[in-house]
Amino acid sequence: MASPSSNSHSEHTRDEAVLARLGYKQEFRREFTPLEVFGVAFSIVGLLPSIASVLFNAMPNGGPLAMVWGWLFACAFIMCIGLAMAELASAAPTSGGLYYWTYSLASPRCRNFLSWIVGYSNTIASIAAFASVDWACAIQITAAVSIASNQVYVTTNGQIYGIFAALVLSHAVLVSLGTQILARLQRLYILLNVCLCFIVIIALPIATPSEFRNSASYALGDFTNLDGWPSGFAFILSLLAPLWTIGGYDSSVHMSEEASNATTAIPWAIIGSIAISAALGWGINVSLVFCMGSDLEGILSSPIGQPMAQIFYNSFGQKGALALWSLVIVAHYTGTPVNTVWLDALLALAIGLLAFVSTQAINAIFTLVVTSSYISYITPIATRFAFKNDFKPGPFNLGKFSFPVAAIAVSWMVFMNMVFFFPTTPQTTAQEMNYTVVVLGGFMSLAVFWYYCPVYGGVHWFNGPVSNLMSAEKGQDDESASEKTGKGRGVDVLIVDA
Template identity: 60%
Template sequence: MAAPSASAISKLHPQPGADEATLAKLGYKQEFRREFTPLEVAGLAFSIVGVVPSIASVLFYIIPNGGPVAMVWGWVFACPFIMCTGLALAELASAAPTSGGLYYWTYSLASPRCRNFLSWIVGYSNTIEMITGVSSINWACAIQITAAISITSSDQTYTTTNQQLYLCFIIIIALPIATPPDYRNSANFALGEFTNLAGWPSVFAFILSLMAPLYTIAGYDTSVHMSEEASNAAMAIPWAIVSSIAVSAVLGCGVNISLAFCMGTDVGSLLNSPIGQPMAQILFNSLGQQKALALWCLIIIAEYIMASNFLLVGSRQTFAFARDGAIPFSRYLYRINRYTGTPVNTVWFEIICSLAIGLLSFMSTEAIDAVFTIAITASYIAYITPITNRFVFQNDFKPGPFYLGKLSFPVSVIAVTWMAFMILVFFFPAIPQTTAQEMNYTVVVLGGFMFLAISWYYFPVYGGVHWYTGPISNYTPAIRGENKDEDSISERKEHDAEIYVSVVDV
């Protein structure tokens, strides 16, 4: 066997400082410790997807809008489009691996006439995505805890692990074995029964059910925000995006098929279950109280870990946006804690904002449910813009080591078209006839956020239009004198650049 070439070795194990040099070309100095290996980044991306907990959180979207057919074939239908989106983002992540990610790419690829505004919008959309993502996952976790209480307290009606694969194994393998005959479904039912309980036309009901796979396999940009803490980021980040989508697609399909075969034929009873969660009721019917409770506790812990990981990556995105002086209190948020080496201030910022979003629960169930779709629609706005900018505007885009070649354009067209269509779909209510209380509040809440962001940009005197100029470099190249002894003192001298922040941090 021939020995690997030096170039092959360097791609797998880049020389020390290669990531820092790449980051310097993007205008930033290295401020975090690069402690994440490519495998760990991929694991983080997969854990944030959280196949089983996410499916458990949104199963109530699928059952009334297609039932078993939507669970199985809706998943199969949506996954290729999800992969196209992931591939388009992976190329951008490979070309410019920075924690700012989406808004940085938007600025660098857009026309000078509109790049400041587009970068601003994408940055705030991405921030909203992260905040509502944390809120939605924690809200789902809270609901699952109440379901666990229901399992405990009713005759019909709490693991410490982050091993998502273990949960998938249990659902795919153990659930069909343990399910009593009364709840086992035939292949005709599991793969061909279409249940429409919402009242929309069947085709549109099926489209609405796609909320489930799109929410489950989402947040592809989460690994992007860890770019400045990952080794070999130009390859590790794109492969984390692609691999997490691929693995989640396969395992999620298996989970949905298993559930479809073991859910019984009375799908209406799952929606109206005293437990309050369709998957929890399926587990209760199949496994009994104690085993269902034990498995549900695993799901709760996995959901909590998902929220913690999402908070982790959200804090990095906020840190990057504050580094460029784009959000209120930037001078306080752009700080690395000297003891932890992490941006503790942005972690607390994300927590406080997520708690504020949670106050929607006091308005109505429909209002708090909107955070699930807001997390997707806000992310799609942030994804569409840089992908489109790459091909619409004249720019000097230089592909990174992860590159699709001739497939780049068609893959991007498919991704953008798909996301634009699904944004419109997610503005529709769950049922055709609704009251003001039952309406879909996604457009209201998301529209309110975007209105505030745009108003802050165009605010007289103090608005971002007067001072926001996109990403600001905080890296200064090596300072070299004519004396060789001076050169030997330091290979590179870095200093903090002054970041222009608004006159008022409010």
């Protein structure tokens, strides 16, 4: 029987061979096990804190019906996106992910430009995700203060922004830690998040007083429309809640070169994180609709400033709600291993300044995450089928269902991107408009301008992903020459000790 160490070495060798076939040498340490790779995607989802963050969107645009059935409806399409992405990840598990797939599958005439667009849209998605998660966490911290003060404390935008800035900077420090530390954190986060989900699913119905309990007909069938859009369109707008919550599953792709057995671990991490999040999230929403009472306007306008926190306050009382809400904040805090850099932190702080425009303006960061992510998802999935290429499926593939699933995924993302440019209410002002189109449109316009800029633009020098195997081979030749002269470097430039 092979020892665990020999199996690990065999997996690493296979991973390095796959990477070499794609044109790269191994550079990162493969510290992440399949469970920890799943943990990365699952931690980015941050299920309970994320549902709490965007409950303000689902409740006025359908209420219970949107929270329960809208969740399931959206999850079916999210799974299609995940399946299409998992196929690409299995075929080419590189940390470049979306950017690399686009370049390798598109026509030579446009692959540079398309991979450039993917790179910049994925960048703004990462920055917006960073900002939206920490803004939501800041709101949850002020909600905890409001609960502790029996709803006497009312926060200001300046105070929320101060907390937000502290969170951004602390998370920038967190993601600067070593790979091994981040890998081990995922196991703790999986346990914490799953336990939180079950606490809400089981304990909330038990603790809720009778006056806040809803009948099955109300919880599973009532449609409440408070924002003024036609009911059908309001329901579609409510889907931001599941689409933002179950997002970021491409994060595991960026860990491809740090994961063992990447051709299977990465696709299953994507699918697993979506499936488990969909099931647990549905359970949380069902628990909430049965236990939140019927005064949705009162919940949304509560001085606590956070709908789920108000529901907990009604059900558990002050001390119980504060204890549970503290765990929600901790889950948010430890569960945000956003793969970013300090520049992202500074840009996230800049986006956070929208809070001083209006509540609607800062809430646009949630739709900004979805729309910018979808641009970077649509492009590689579509290029696989839109151009002639030599795509070779990996161990995970859908066979004859590949094209129908991809077509559904792309059509859904295009449609939802158009929807999410609309304002939250039919009548709007400059302060209350949807700033998604401003931020995303401005950022991507600058990206296109930078690409086509005369003399200095990317069109003159950008060549997409560059293989580093040539430099590795040169390094081997240099090492061989050094050994002949008694000046060996003592390291193998092609194989990293894992």
